[in-house]
Amino acid sequence: xxxxxxxxxxxxxxxxxxxxxxxxxxxxxxxxxxxxxxxxxxxxxxxxxxxxxxxxxxxxxxxxxxxxxxxxxxxxxxxxxxxxxxxxxxxxxxxxxxxxxxxxxxxxxxxxxxxxxxxxxx
Numbered sequence: 114x115x116x117x118x119x120x121x122x123x124x125x126x127x128x129x130x131x132x133x134x135x136x137x138x139x140x141x142x143x144x145x146x147x148x149x150x151x152x153x154x155x156x157x158x159x160x161x162x163x164x165x166x167x168x169x170x171x172x173x174x175x176x177x178x179x180x181x182x183x184x185x186x187x188x189x190x191x192x193x194x195x196x197x198x199x200x201x202x203x204x205x206x207x208x209x210x211x212x213x214x215x216x217x218x219x220x221x222x223x224x225x226x227x228x229x230x231x232x233x234x235x
Contacts, residue, residue: 169223
């Protein structure tokens with residue numbers, strides 16, 4: 114896994130956040146916006162050395178969700194009807210998740226994350 118490219122595609126985006134009729138002619142615009150917003154996720158992964166691993170089984174969907182929500186919060190994608198209040202909530206959510214990736218609380222490489230309880234003899 115490298116930190117390149119988007120984690121989601123236009124159809125993924127449409128399934129999650131589009132309430133208007135999806136226009137296949139807008140796929141290129143949405144894909145570009147997903148590509149651009151994936152950069153913030155790549156930066157968080159790079160900060161915690163998670164760019165060169167194989168993703169955990171759950172991580173692909175987790176990162177796809179973050180990519181879609183970040184695009185919805187920061188871009189005016191053609192099929193979305195998300196209002197400014199919702200965009201702010203989405204952005205708050207994504208920023209918190211990116212911080213967890215940056216600090217190692219969430220390990221997309223399949224590790225346990227830094228907050229995983231460790232048991233052992235004292």
